[in-house]
Amino acid sequence: MLLVPRKRYTTSLFDDFFSDPFFANWNSEPLMKTDIQENETSYLLDIDLPGYEKEDVHAELNDGYLTISAKKEETKEDTDKKSNYVHRERYCGECSRSYFVGKGVTEEDIKASFKQGTLHLEFPKAEAKKIEEQKKLIAIE
Numbered sequence: 001m002l003l004v005p006r007k008r009y010t011t012s013l014f015d016d017f018f019s020d021p022f023f024a025n026w027n028s029e030p031l032m033k034t035d036i037q038e039n040e041t042s043y044l045l046d047i048d049l050p051g052y053e054k055e056d057v058h059a060e061l062n063d064g065y066l067t068i069s070a071k072k073e074e075t076k077e078d079t080d081k082k083s084n085y086v087h088r089e090r091y092c093g094e095c096s097r098s099y100f101v102g103k104g105v106t107e108e109d110i111k112a113s114f115k116q117g118t119l120h121l122e123f124p125k126a127e128a129k130k131i132e133e134q135k136k137l138i139a140i141e
Helices: 013-018 021-027
Strands: 034-038 042-048 057-062 065-079 085-100 111-115 118-124 136-138
Touching (some): 065 118
Antiparallel strands (some): 034 042, 057 065, 057 136, 065 085, 111 118
């Protein structure tokens, strides 16, 4: 009989049970922590997305709301010489958050970049332009 090695040993069954990844979001901090700064002409948003790559992150502008979403899928696999399963894990996670930026802001007004797990966005304060009401994607550099 093959046994899956445990990462840690505790004396309580419930400690092991609630340390399972299924329960991770119950006690964890919220995802997508955001810092918002204001200067004379614009707003600056820094959104923390640790563990995500640029390709996992999408920004969309719809009816004055800027929606940032991130999705990740990951598979880990440990096998023995005969390729019998000893340990396999799969993870699929998704998070999103919306910010009201104003109906006068267009996707051309928003500058976005992603470096070292942080999405940096900058957009103007003034609502100078009237836009049509439809979804528009924003390119992330």
